[in-house]
Amino acid sequence: MQSNPPTMIEIRSHIAGETGEAPAQTDRRVRDLRDYFDIPAVRDGRDHRYRLSGWNRDRQNGLRRALSRRTRAQVLAPQRCAQCGRTPLDHHVVLVVDHKMPREWGGSDDLENLQPLCEDCNSGKKAFYGQYNEYADEIRAAADHDEPHGRIGELLKAFQGNPVPGELIGVVASMKQYQDDWQRRTRELRALGWDYETKRSKDPETGRTLVFYRLIHWEPWPEGSIRAEIEKRK
Ligand SMILES: [Zn+2]
Structure with missing residues:
Protein backbone atom coordinates (compact mmCIF):
# COMPACT_ATOMS: atom_id res chain seq x y z
CA MET A 1 0.00 0.00 0.00
CA GLN A 2 1.27 3.47 -0.80
CA SER A 3 2.44 5.04 2.45
CA ASN A 4 1.55 8.60 1.54
CA PRO A 5 -1.56 8.58 -0.63
CA PRO A 6 -2.80 12.06 -1.61
CA THR A 7 -4.82 13.87 1.05
CA MET A 8 -8.52 14.57 0.59
CA ILE A 9 -7.70 18.19 -0.19
CA GLU A 10 -5.12 17.20 -2.83
CA ILE A 11 -7.57 14.81 -4.50
CA ARG A 12 -10.25 17.49 -4.58
CA SER A 13 -7.98 20.10 -6.11
CA HIS A 14 -6.57 17.59 -8.65
CA ILE A 15 -10.07 16.57 -9.77
CA ALA A 16 -11.17 20.21 -9.84
CA GLY A 17 -8.17 21.02 -12.05
CA GLU A 18 -8.77 18.07 -14.42
CA THR A 19 -12.54 18.11 -14.72
CA GLY A 20 -13.74 21.29 -13.05
CA GLU A 21 -15.80 19.25 -10.60
CA ALA A 22 -16.77 20.89 -7.34
CA PRO A 23 -15.38 19.27 -4.16
CA ALA A 24 -18.85 18.17 -3.11
CA GLN A 25 -19.19 16.20 -6.35
CA THR A 26 -15.80 14.58 -5.87
CA ASP A 27 -16.84 13.57 -2.35
CA ARG A 28 -20.00 12.05 -3.77
CA ARG A 29 -17.90 9.89 -6.13
CA VAL A 30 -15.97 8.59 -3.14
CA ARG A 31 -19.24 7.76 -1.41
CA ASP A 32 -20.35 5.93 -4.56
CA LEU A 33 -17.13 3.89 -4.49
CA ARG A 34 -17.88 2.94 -0.91
CA ASP A 35 -20.75 0.80 -2.18
CA TYR A 36 -18.02 -1.55 -3.38
CA PHE A 37 -14.86 -0.71 -1.44
CA ASP A 38 -14.03 0.00 2.16
CA ILE A 39 -12.46 3.49 2.03
CA PRO A 40 -12.18 5.10 5.46
CA ALA A 41 -10.97 8.71 5.73
CA VAL A 42 -8.01 8.48 8.08
CA ARG A 43 -6.69 11.41 10.05
CA CYS A 84 -41.04 15.92 19.32
CA GLY A 85 -42.37 13.56 21.99
CA ARG A 86 -45.45 12.53 20.03
CA THR A 87 -46.72 8.98 20.44
CA PRO A 88 -48.52 6.55 18.12
CA LEU A 89 -51.29 6.15 20.67
CA ASP A 90 -52.10 9.84 21.27
CA HIS A 91 -51.00 11.43 18.02
CA HIS A 92 -51.26 8.59 15.51
CA VAL A 93 -47.68 9.08 14.37
CA VAL A 94 -45.64 6.23 12.90
CA LEU A 95 -42.30 5.65 14.59
CA VAL A 96 -39.19 4.61 12.67
CA VAL A 97 -35.69 3.65 13.79
CA ASP A 98 -33.30 6.54 13.23
CA HIS A 99 -29.50 6.47 13.27
CA LYS A 100 -28.39 9.45 15.40
CA MET A 101 -25.13 9.54 13.48
CA PRO A 102 -26.20 8.63 9.94
CA ARG A 103 -24.87 5.37 8.54
CA GLU A 104 -23.37 7.21 5.55
CA TRP A 105 -21.28 9.21 7.99
CA GLY A 106 -20.00 6.11 9.74
CA GLY A 107 -22.76 5.76 12.35
CA SER A 108 -23.09 2.22 13.67
CA ASP A 109 -26.08 -0.03 14.24
CA ASP A 110 -25.28 -0.11 17.98
CA LEU A 111 -28.20 0.62 20.27
CA GLU A 112 -26.58 3.84 21.54
CA ASN A 113 -26.67 5.19 18.00
CA LEU A 114 -30.35 4.37 17.44
CA GLN A 115 -33.47 6.25 18.50
CA PRO A 116 -37.20 6.25 17.75
CA LEU A 117 -38.37 9.16 15.61
CA CYS A 118 -41.77 9.87 14.09
CA GLU A 119 -41.81 9.98 10.29
CA ASP A 120 -42.08 13.78 10.26
CA CYS A 121 -39.05 14.30 12.48
CA ASN A 122 -37.16 11.62 10.57
CA SER A 123 -37.68 13.23 7.18
CA GLY A 124 -36.96 16.68 8.63
CA LYS A 125 -33.73 15.38 10.08
CA LYS A 126 -32.74 13.74 6.79
CA ALA A 127 -33.23 17.03 4.94
CA PHE A 128 -31.42 19.00 7.63
CA TYR A 129 -28.41 16.65 7.76
CA GLY A 130 -28.42 16.34 3.97
CA GLN A 131 -27.14 19.92 3.77
CA TYR A 132 -23.93 18.76 5.44
CA ASN A 133 -23.15 15.79 3.21
CA GLU A 134 -20.20 17.62 1.70
CA TYR A 135 -18.54 17.33 5.12
CA ALA A 136 -19.26 13.59 5.43
CA ASP A 137 -15.62 12.52 5.50
CA GLU A 138 -14.52 15.23 7.88
CA ILE A 139 -17.41 14.38 10.19
CA ARG A 140 -16.43 10.72 10.05
CA ALA A 141 -12.81 11.58 10.86
CA ALA A 142 -13.77 13.95 13.70
CA ALA A 143 -15.99 11.28 15.24
CA ASP A 144 -12.98 8.98 15.32
CA HIS A 145 -11.04 11.14 17.78
CA ASP A 146 -10.49 9.43 21.14
CA GLU A 147 -11.50 12.28 23.44
CA PRO A 148 -14.83 14.18 23.43
CA HIS A 149 -13.08 17.57 23.28
CA GLY A 150 -11.11 16.28 20.30
CA ARG A 151 -14.25 15.11 18.49
CA ILE A 152 -15.97 18.46 19.07
CA GLY A 153 -12.90 20.52 18.13
CA GLU A 154 -12.15 18.54 14.98
CA LEU A 155 -15.78 18.88 13.89
CA LEU A 156 -15.70 22.67 14.36
CA LYS A 157 -12.42 22.81 12.42
CA ALA A 158 -13.84 20.65 9.62
CA PHE A 159 -16.50 23.25 8.89
CA GLN A 160 -13.79 25.85 8.22
CA GLY A 161 -15.51 28.76 9.90
CA ASN A 162 -18.99 27.80 8.70
CA PRO A 163 -21.71 27.38 11.33
CA VAL A 164 -22.07 23.87 12.80
CA PRO A 165 -25.50 22.87 14.15
CA GLY A 166 -25.32 22.12 17.88
CA GLU A 167 -27.32 18.95 17.36
CA LEU A 168 -24.54 17.58 15.15
CA ILE A 169 -21.92 18.50 17.75
CA GLY A 170 -23.92 16.56 20.34
CA VAL A 171 -24.06 13.48 18.13
CA VAL A 172 -20.37 13.54 17.17
CA ALA A 173 -19.31 14.27 20.77
CA SER A 174 -21.15 11.14 21.90
CA MET A 175 -19.71 8.84 19.28
CA LYS A 176 -17.37 6.83 21.51
CA GLN A 177 -18.74 7.58 24.96
CA TYR A 178 -22.13 9.19 25.56
CA GLN A 179 -21.75 12.88 26.54
CA ASP A 180 -24.65 14.25 28.56
CA ASP A 181 -23.10 17.72 28.57
CA TRP A 182 -21.44 18.34 25.23
CA GLN A 183 -22.18 22.09 25.60
CA ARG A 184 -19.86 22.16 28.62
CA ARG A 185 -17.19 20.14 26.78
CA THR A 186 -17.41 22.70 23.96
CA ARG A 187 -17.08 25.64 26.37
CA GLU A 188 -14.03 23.99 27.93
CA LEU A 189 -12.18 24.34 24.62
CA ARG A 190 -11.87 28.03 25.52
CA ALA A 191 -9.45 27.03 28.29
CA LEU A 192 -7.12 25.86 25.50
CA GLY A 193 -7.33 29.24 23.79
CA TRP A 194 -10.07 28.28 21.31
CA ASP A 195 -12.75 30.80 20.41
CA TYR A 196 -16.15 30.41 18.78
CA GLU A 197 -19.44 32.25 18.58
CA THR A 198 -22.96 30.88 18.85
CA LYS A 199 -26.02 31.95 16.95
CA ARG A 200 -29.62 30.96 17.51
CA SER A 201 -32.20 30.71 14.78
CA LYS A 202 -35.64 29.25 14.43
CA ASP A 203 -36.15 26.37 12.05
CA PRO A 204 -38.91 27.69 9.74
CA GLU A 205 -40.22 24.14 9.18
CA THR A 206 -40.52 22.90 12.75
CA GLY A 207 -40.36 26.08 14.82
CA ARG A 208 -37.55 24.54 16.88
CA THR A 209 -34.78 26.87 18.04
CA LEU A 210 -31.47 25.75 16.58
CA VAL A 211 -28.08 26.77 17.94
CA PHE A 212 -25.12 27.06 15.60
CA TYR A 213 -21.45 27.19 16.55
CA ARG A 214 -18.92 28.98 14.40
CA LEU A 215 -15.22 28.49 15.07
CA ILE A 216 -13.20 31.69 15.17
CA HIS A 217 -9.83 30.49 16.44
CA TRP A 218 -8.26 27.15 17.31
CA GLU A 219 -5.01 25.95 18.82
CA PRO A 220 -3.11 22.71 18.22
CA TRP A 221 -4.01 19.87 20.62
CA PRO A 222 -1.77 19.35 23.65
CA GLU A 223 0.71 16.47 23.54
CA GLY A 224 -1.02 14.27 26.07
CA SER A 225 -4.62 14.06 27.29
CA ILE A 226 -6.79 17.03 26.29
CA ARG A 227 -8.91 16.69 29.41
CA ALA A 228 -5.84 16.78 31.69
CA GLU A 229 -4.58 19.92 29.96
CA ILE A 230 -7.97 21.63 30.38
CA GLU A 231 -8.08 20.73 34.09
CA LYS A 232 -4.59 22.15 34.50
CA ARG A 233 -5.47 25.46 32.84
CA LYS A 234 -8.86 26.02 34.46
ZN1 LIG B 1 -41.34 13.53 16.07
Whole structure:
Protein backbone atom coordinates (compact mmCIF):
# COMPACT_ATOMS: atom_id res chain seq x y z
CA MET A 1 0.00 0.00 0.00
CA GLN A 2 1.27 3.47 -0.80
CA SER A 3 2.44 5.04 2.45
CA ASN A 4 1.55 8.60 1.54
CA PRO A 5 -1.56 8.58 -0.63
CA PRO A 6 -2.80 12.06 -1.61
CA THR A 7 -4.82 13.87 1.05
CA MET A 8 -8.52 14.57 0.59
CA ILE A 9 -7.70 18.19 -0.19
CA GLU A 10 -5.12 17.20 -2.83
CA ILE A 11 -7.57 14.81 -4.50
CA ARG A 12 -10.25 17.49 -4.58
CA SER A 13 -7.98 20.10 -6.11
CA HIS A 14 -6.57 17.59 -8.65
CA ILE A 15 -10.07 16.57 -9.77
CA ALA A 16 -11.17 20.21 -9.84
CA GLY A 17 -8.17 21.02 -12.05
CA GLU A 18 -8.77 18.07 -14.42
CA THR A 19 -12.54 18.11 -14.72
CA GLY A 20 -13.74 21.29 -13.05
CA GLU A 21 -15.80 19.25 -10.60
CA ALA A 22 -16.77 20.89 -7.34
CA PRO A 23 -15.38 19.27 -4.16
CA ALA A 24 -18.85 18.17 -3.11
CA GLN A 25 -19.19 16.20 -6.35
CA THR A 26 -15.80 14.58 -5.87
CA ASP A 27 -16.84 13.57 -2.35
CA ARG A 28 -20.00 12.05 -3.77
CA ARG A 29 -17.90 9.89 -6.13
CA VAL A 30 -15.97 8.59 -3.14
CA ARG A 31 -19.24 7.76 -1.41
CA ASP A 32 -20.35 5.93 -4.56
CA LEU A 33 -17.13 3.89 -4.49
CA ARG A 34 -17.88 2.94 -0.91
CA ASP A 35 -20.75 0.80 -2.18
CA TYR A 36 -18.02 -1.55 -3.38
CA PHE A 37 -14.86 -0.71 -1.44
CA ASP A 38 -14.03 0.00 2.16
CA ILE A 39 -12.46 3.49 2.03
CA PRO A 40 -12.18 5.10 5.46
CA ALA A 41 -10.97 8.71 5.73
CA VAL A 42 -8.01 8.48 8.08
CA ARG A 43 -6.69 11.41 10.05
CA ASP A 44 -3.00 12.06 9.45
CA GLY A 45 -1.81 15.06 11.44
CA ARG A 46 -3.80 17.96 10.06
CA ASP A 47 -4.84 16.21 6.88
CA HIS A 48 -7.22 13.43 6.03
CA ARG A 49 -6.32 10.72 3.59
CA TYR A 50 -8.54 8.11 1.99
CA ARG A 51 -7.28 4.61 2.66
CA LEU A 52 -8.48 1.86 0.38
CA SER A 53 -8.56 -1.04 2.79
CA GLY A 54 -10.45 -3.70 0.84
CA TRP A 55 -13.83 -4.71 -0.42
CA ASN A 56 -16.94 -3.42 1.30
CA ARG A 57 -17.91 -6.45 3.36
CA ASP A 58 -21.45 -5.26 3.95
CA ARG A 59 -21.88 -5.21 0.22
CA GLN A 60 -20.52 -8.73 -0.09
CA ASN A 61 -22.97 -9.87 2.53
CA GLY A 62 -25.79 -8.51 0.41
CA LEU A 63 -25.75 -4.75 1.04
CA ARG A 64 -25.96 -3.60 4.60
CA ARG A 65 -27.64 -6.05 6.82
CA ALA A 66 -31.04 -4.87 7.99
CA LEU A 67 -31.48 -4.30 11.71
CA SER A 68 -32.66 -7.37 13.56
CA ARG A 69 -36.27 -7.48 14.68
CA ARG A 70 -35.11 -7.59 18.27
CA THR A 71 -33.02 -4.41 17.88
CA ARG A 72 -35.88 -2.59 16.20
CA ALA A 73 -38.27 -3.61 18.96
CA GLN A 74 -35.81 -2.43 21.63
CA VAL A 75 -35.35 0.97 19.98
CA LEU A 76 -39.06 1.50 19.43
CA ALA A 77 -40.06 0.26 22.92
CA PRO A 78 -40.49 3.77 24.44
CA GLN A 79 -43.26 4.32 21.82
CA ARG A 80 -42.48 8.04 21.76
CA CYS A 81 -40.63 10.20 19.24
CA ALA A 82 -37.27 11.13 20.77
CA GLN A 83 -37.47 14.58 19.18
CA CYS A 84 -41.04 15.92 19.32
CA GLY A 85 -42.37 13.56 21.99
CA ARG A 86 -45.45 12.53 20.03
CA THR A 87 -46.72 8.98 20.44
CA PRO A 88 -48.52 6.55 18.12
CA LEU A 89 -51.29 6.15 20.67
CA ASP A 90 -52.10 9.84 21.27
CA HIS A 91 -51.00 11.43 18.02
CA HIS A 92 -51.26 8.59 15.51
CA VAL A 93 -47.68 9.08 14.37
CA VAL A 94 -45.64 6.23 12.90
CA LEU A 95 -42.30 5.65 14.59
CA VAL A 96 -39.19 4.61 12.67
CA VAL A 97 -35.69 3.65 13.79
CA ASP A 98 -33.30 6.54 13.23
CA HIS A 99 -29.50 6.47 13.27
CA LYS A 100 -28.39 9.45 15.40
CA MET A 101 -25.13 9.54 13.48
CA PRO A 102 -26.20 8.63 9.94
CA ARG A 103 -24.87 5.37 8.54
CA GLU A 104 -23.37 7.21 5.55
CA TRP A 105 -21.28 9.21 7.99
CA GLY A 106 -20.00 6.11 9.74
CA GLY A 107 -22.76 5.76 12.35
CA SER A 108 -23.09 2.22 13.67
CA ASP A 109 -26.08 -0.03 14.24
CA ASP A 110 -25.28 -0.11 17.98
CA LEU A 111 -28.20 0.62 20.27
CA GLU A 112 -26.58 3.84 21.54
CA ASN A 113 -26.67 5.19 18.00
CA LEU A 114 -30.35 4.37 17.44
CA GLN A 115 -33.47 6.25 18.50
CA PRO A 116 -37.20 6.25 17.75
CA LEU A 117 -38.37 9.16 15.61
CA CYS A 118 -41.77 9.87 14.09
CA GLU A 119 -41.81 9.98 10.29
CA ASP A 120 -42.08 13.78 10.26
CA CYS A 121 -39.05 14.30 12.48
CA ASN A 122 -37.16 11.62 10.57
CA SER A 123 -37.68 13.23 7.18
CA GLY A 124 -36.96 16.68 8.63
CA LYS A 125 -33.73 15.38 10.08
CA LYS A 126 -32.74 13.74 6.79
CA ALA A 127 -33.23 17.03 4.94
CA PHE A 128 -31.42 19.00 7.63
CA TYR A 129 -28.41 16.65 7.76
CA GLY A 130 -28.42 16.34 3.97
CA GLN A 131 -27.14 19.92 3.77
CA TYR A 132 -23.93 18.76 5.44
CA ASN A 133 -23.15 15.79 3.21
CA GLU A 134 -20.20 17.62 1.70
CA TYR A 135 -18.54 17.33 5.12
CA ALA A 136 -19.26 13.59 5.43
CA ASP A 137 -15.62 12.52 5.50
CA GLU A 138 -14.52 15.23 7.88
CA ILE A 139 -17.41 14.38 10.19
CA ARG A 140 -16.43 10.72 10.05
CA ALA A 141 -12.81 11.58 10.86
CA ALA A 142 -13.77 13.95 13.70
CA ALA A 143 -15.99 11.28 15.24
CA ASP A 144 -12.98 8.98 15.32
CA HIS A 145 -11.04 11.14 17.78
CA ASP A 146 -10.49 9.43 21.14
CA GLU A 147 -11.50 12.28 23.44
CA PRO A 148 -14.83 14.18 23.43
CA HIS A 149 -13.08 17.57 23.28
CA GLY A 150 -11.11 16.28 20.30
CA ARG A 151 -14.25 15.11 18.49
CA ILE A 152 -15.97 18.46 19.07
CA GLY A 153 -12.90 20.52 18.13
CA GLU A 154 -12.15 18.54 14.98
CA LEU A 155 -15.78 18.88 13.89
CA LEU A 156 -15.70 22.67 14.36
CA LYS A 157 -12.42 22.81 12.42
CA ALA A 158 -13.84 20.65 9.62
CA PHE A 159 -16.50 23.25 8.89
CA GLN A 160 -13.79 25.85 8.22
CA GLY A 161 -15.51 28.76 9.90
CA ASN A 162 -18.99 27.80 8.70
CA PRO A 163 -21.71 27.38 11.33
CA VAL A 164 -22.07 23.87 12.80
CA PRO A 165 -25.50 22.87 14.15
CA GLY A 166 -25.32 22.12 17.88
CA GLU A 167 -27.32 18.95 17.36
CA LEU A 168 -24.54 17.58 15.15
CA ILE A 169 -21.92 18.50 17.75
CA GLY A 170 -23.92 16.56 20.34
CA VAL A 171 -24.06 13.48 18.13
CA VAL A 172 -20.37 13.54 17.17
CA ALA A 173 -19.31 14.27 20.77
CA SER A 174 -21.15 11.14 21.90
CA MET A 175 -19.71 8.84 19.28
CA LYS A 176 -17.37 6.83 21.51
CA GLN A 177 -18.74 7.58 24.96
CA TYR A 178 -22.13 9.19 25.56
CA GLN A 179 -21.75 12.88 26.54
CA ASP A 180 -24.65 14.25 28.56
CA ASP A 181 -23.10 17.72 28.57
CA TRP A 182 -21.44 18.34 25.23
CA GLN A 183 -22.18 22.09 25.60
CA ARG A 184 -19.86 22.16 28.62
CA ARG A 185 -17.19 20.14 26.78
CA THR A 186 -17.41 22.70 23.96
CA ARG A 187 -17.08 25.64 26.37
CA GLU A 188 -14.03 23.99 27.93
CA LEU A 189 -12.18 24.34 24.62
CA ARG A 190 -11.87 28.03 25.52
CA ALA A 191 -9.45 27.03 28.29
CA LEU A 192 -7.12 25.86 25.50
CA GLY A 193 -7.33 29.24 23.79
CA TRP A 194 -10.07 28.28 21.31
CA ASP A 195 -12.75 30.80 20.41
CA TYR A 196 -16.15 30.41 18.78
CA GLU A 197 -19.44 32.25 18.58
CA THR A 198 -22.96 30.88 18.85
CA LYS A 199 -26.02 31.95 16.95
CA ARG A 200 -29.62 30.96 17.51
CA SER A 201 -32.20 30.71 14.78
CA LYS A 202 -35.64 29.25 14.43
CA ASP A 203 -36.15 26.37 12.05
CA PRO A 204 -38.91 27.69 9.74
CA GLU A 205 -40.22 24.14 9.18
CA THR A 206 -40.52 22.90 12.75
CA GLY A 207 -40.36 26.08 14.82
CA ARG A 208 -37.55 24.54 16.88
CA THR A 209 -34.78 26.87 18.04
CA LEU A 210 -31.47 25.75 16.58
CA VAL A 211 -28.08 26.77 17.94
CA PHE A 212 -25.12 27.06 15.60
CA TYR A 213 -21.45 27.19 16.55
CA ARG A 214 -18.92 28.98 14.40
CA LEU A 215 -15.22 28.49 15.07
CA ILE A 216 -13.20 31.69 15.17
CA HIS A 217 -9.83 30.49 16.44
CA TRP A 218 -8.26 27.15 17.31
CA GLU A 219 -5.01 25.95 18.82
CA PRO A 220 -3.11 22.71 18.22
CA TRP A 221 -4.01 19.87 20.62
CA PRO A 222 -1.77 19.35 23.65
CA GLU A 223 0.71 16.47 23.54
CA GLY A 224 -1.02 14.27 26.07
CA SER A 225 -4.62 14.06 27.29
CA ILE A 226 -6.79 17.03 26.29
CA ARG A 227 -8.91 16.69 29.41
CA ALA A 228 -5.84 16.78 31.69
CA GLU A 229 -4.58 19.92 29.96
CA ILE A 230 -7.97 21.63 30.38
CA GLU A 231 -8.08 20.73 34.09
CA LYS A 232 -4.59 22.15 34.50
CA ARG A 233 -5.47 25.46 32.84
CA LYS A 234 -8.86 26.02 34.46
ZN1 LIG B 1 -41.34 13.53 16.07
